[in-house]
Amino acid sequence: MLEILLRFLLVLAIAQIPLLLVPLLVWAERRVSAWIQHRSGPNRVGPFGLLQPVADAVKLLFKEDIVPERAARGLYVLAPMVSLFAVLVVWAVIPIGDRIVLAGHELPLQIADVSIGILFFLALAPLEVVALSMAGWGSGSKYPLLGALRAGAQMLSYEVVLALAVLAVVVAAGSLRGAGIVENQAGWLWGFLPNWNLLRQPLTALLFVIAMVAEANRLPFDLPEAEPELVGGYHTEYSSMKFALFFMAEYASMVALCGLFTTLFLGGWTLPWTAVGGAAPALLPALLGVAVFLAKVLALLFGFIWLRWTLPRLRFLDLLRLSWRQLIPLALVNLVAVALLSMVL
Template identity: 35%
Template sequence: MSSTIIIIVNIVIAALLAVGLTPLFVWWERRVSGFMQDRSGPNRCNIGPFRLGGLIQSFADMLKLVFKEDFTPSHIRYKFFFTVAPVIVFLCSFLTFAVIPFADVLVIDGKENIMQAIPNELGIMWFIAFAGLSVYGIILGGYSSGSKYGLLGSIRASAQVISYEAAMGLAIISMIISYGSIHLTDMVNAQSGTYLGFIPMWGIFIQPLAAIIFIVCAFAETNRAPFDLAEGESELVAGYHTEYSAMKFGLFQVGEYAAMSASSALIVTLFFGGYQIPWLDTHQIQSNINYVILAIIIILPLKIFFFTRWMKKNNKAIGENKSREKETKILTIAFWSICFVVVALLISFLLTGLGTNGVNITTAVIQVGTFLIKFFMMAFVYIWVRWTVLRFRYDQLQMLGWKVLIPLALLNIVVTAIIVVVGK
């Protein structure tokens, strides 16, 4: 029974991070772009007193796509491909998240449980396979739409994915040589130590060049700015999804955010220690679980205090409209109530003890929380870059892929192999 529950929990976490967070990411992207462009962003849509800083707007947009008429232009020649293309993009982007480890192997009653949605032996190869397949949805969508803009977008996408998947694969080879395994859990556990006694053994410090190459290629693979040439609104109207509407268009957008989520999770896993807390591996957390819980008891109320204070400062009433202040009061009470419940629960754990299974489960929960913090920070980098860096020209994109990234990735493989052989 415990194994079934753990499998369900892993699947739920993967589904939430890959798809369920799409409204949150849409809202986050709008708010960040508004901040960078010195404007408010969405802040009007509400349900009663609740605006949630504009988050309700994202749910309103989602409902609009669900109930909007699904119109298929009459000039579409390959309607089956036109219909199935967004499904391919969505499914491939969603399935790339299936092998991401959220925590170390969880042992309950002596039985090991892998903290992945779909435990398998393919590891990083699973990600490469589905990341490469997702481009077929873009190609089919652009080709079948019967639009010159869609066709140009699909051609750009195919050329882009060939260019950058080669460099990404070569960067991954360097990481496989360094870690000695294709399994992502093994890769994360290999980053649990320290270098020179204080530098975490994260991939970003072991393989900085491979990290830069992989992150750049991940931006290109997800068709995010500055590599969104397949869409190119200023040149191709909307590129491969110009002719799409309603939920077909929505699936393309959800697929883009799912790909961004999967790439963020993999970057964290390969280069930023994954679920590992700096200077604390799984065994050290379990050995010092009471001190870790005590630290959480101290830090959590401080976080809630500063967050609610910031929320109150930025949600002052406008004129006679007191809805913002009412929302702030309700949310403040809710956050502090959750905080008190969690702190009381943690204090009870300290007083009564956890037992072997309790220590292992608590360690897994802490590691999942660590992974989520790193994941959201990397997702913020995606949004930050989109609203900071200008789109590359098409020739610049190809030159960067073939003349810069691939030669550097090959050089990195040679240097890595020499260091590993000499080290042995």
Template identity: 35%
Template sequence: MDFVSVIIIIVNILLAVKLAVGTTPILVWWERRVAGFIQGRTGPNRCNIAGIRLGGLIQSIADMLKLVFKEDFTPGHIKYKFFFTIAPAIVFFCSLLTFAVIPFADTLFIDGQAHMMQAIPMHLGIMWFLAYAGLATYGIILGGYSSNSKYGLLSSIRTTAQVISYEASMALAIISVILSYGSIHLNDMVTAQGELLFGFLPSWGIIIQPLAALIFIVCAFAEANRTPFDIAEGESEIVAGYHTEYSAMRFGLFQVGEFAAMGASAAFITTLFLGGYHIPWMDTATLKANIDNVLMVLILLIPVLTLLFIGWMQKNNTWDNPNDPRAKETAILTKVFLGLGGVVTVSLAYVFLSGLSENGVNIATAVIQISTFMLKFFFVCFVFIWVRWTLLRFRYDQLQMLGWKVLLPLALLNIFITALVVVFAGS
């Protein structure tokens, strides 16, 4: 294995770890700020370091540090201490490994050698996701059962019933997608979504398979235990469910695992139904052919977006007391964002004026596609948070009825229709 291959593998692994774990403080911050916005309140904006609040993001960092240094206490009534200890790790690592097969960009060619842009270069694709999404649930079940608590036990029972109800529909929805694309390899699916339908419509999965997309997204909410499918936690009914008896970093692993599961679901929704790393109406070949135009647009767009963001920040951060330490934050961040925007713009301008070699074009294309994927990824994460603070939790009977009487028949019907279309289109 040459040096370039090692560097690309390291970059892909860092991307997967960053999206799975590194975004947790950001997503926790989003949860609170979006909740505050929807509920007509401010949200976290007091916690600061020398007046720097970052819009409330420092609160998430403070919470993380609190969990790290808090005493890790195991209650005396715990009978199965081994299972109690490994349960959070199962949830965390299974959610983390789900990102291993996500393609962040199209195959990257350096000096004629192909490099897959995913953490583990394998072709299992969607099968890997189904395997580890199911295994992560065992951590929740073990955590609740081993707690020797009625709340934890009820949570384990609820989780088991929910997973059985919704994994079947999710798998059937994926079968429809596999029939449409003729492959289980995720990069093949994304490549197919780069084409145009009827010559003008992007062949995204949500357009080709709208019913499968709806079923998969609903089941993804259930798999990630997100509202309105959060009966496993049910704070108003069973305290906190499976993690009631946990503290410190074991509790923290559950929380990170929950956000990693949400992130994994968002990544797969992006990959299967939102075109993955593709810019609309621009597949990899088109992007490479027009890379100079794309760079020119970015050179003009980045300064405008930077100035708009700084203007919004200054408008929403005014203080009556000029000596308030938080009043310095806007001035400092203005300089930081102006500097970052300037560095990025100058770097792009230098690349544009200097010209790109074949390897340079391929690398620039990969960077743009990774950025496109991340924008879509964060948009889907925002939708997850938006839904949580908009809808109420389903009752148990409503949850089961939706899974067995609505989603399962629709998934079977969708497979039947898809198979007919594939057979007649192929003939």
């Protein structure tokens, strides 16, 4: 009984991570953008403006909740919920740490350690597109529809790249479990470098990063919501908490994708040259492992923000061309090469 209770609490705690990171990210985005553009950014609410996201949330809560007259009501209301659901559910298969011992029970630091975890992630992530399509269609107006169309084409194109990149890692590791892939990255490369997939398969990592940015709808690939062209894309007609849900889903999906990248390429919770993550599942090392994992994710998130304020947006056709003409062939070649190499080595 105690074990079930502990496990339940642990799962609850892990599930909060992306949600807790969202306000931090919102704040960081505004501060970093300000820093890049030599502005001050939000600095009135709380120290360094840290409470700004709270203020934002309060403001959104009290806004009027509008449903446009031409909207298909069911779809319109459901869309933001499906969107956030799709993002949060994939977080379940990402291991944020090794095992932990609580009150004599050994528990995995992961919501669900399923044998086909990576497949789970790839299967459920595209639900996000369905949600965007529901929003675009359900709003019953033009810009959301265009945004949703773009989202559909973009995600279909980049989902392939993402899956092919993931597949290359899976082939090399021989496991579909997140934890299995992390364990596969233990040890050393040439004796002194960490045996991370980032170093073993740099091309795969690059492909994954590009596809990841496209999947998260972030600049330079944020065509579905491109403000100058489409006002706001699929969420143009949304207000109040429904808009907030979309907003949270977008940031939470960044967190989930960064978590996946950390698992696949950065050795998950392990810290090279130290004992963190390798040893017995005592309480402190396990927590340290979680901290390492989170640190890696935060670093990646910083990269995301940096990218957004540095690079200009692509044209839509260029975006699709990039995927179909360059990235997919490259990813296929990469996959075959990795498969052959891992057969030889």
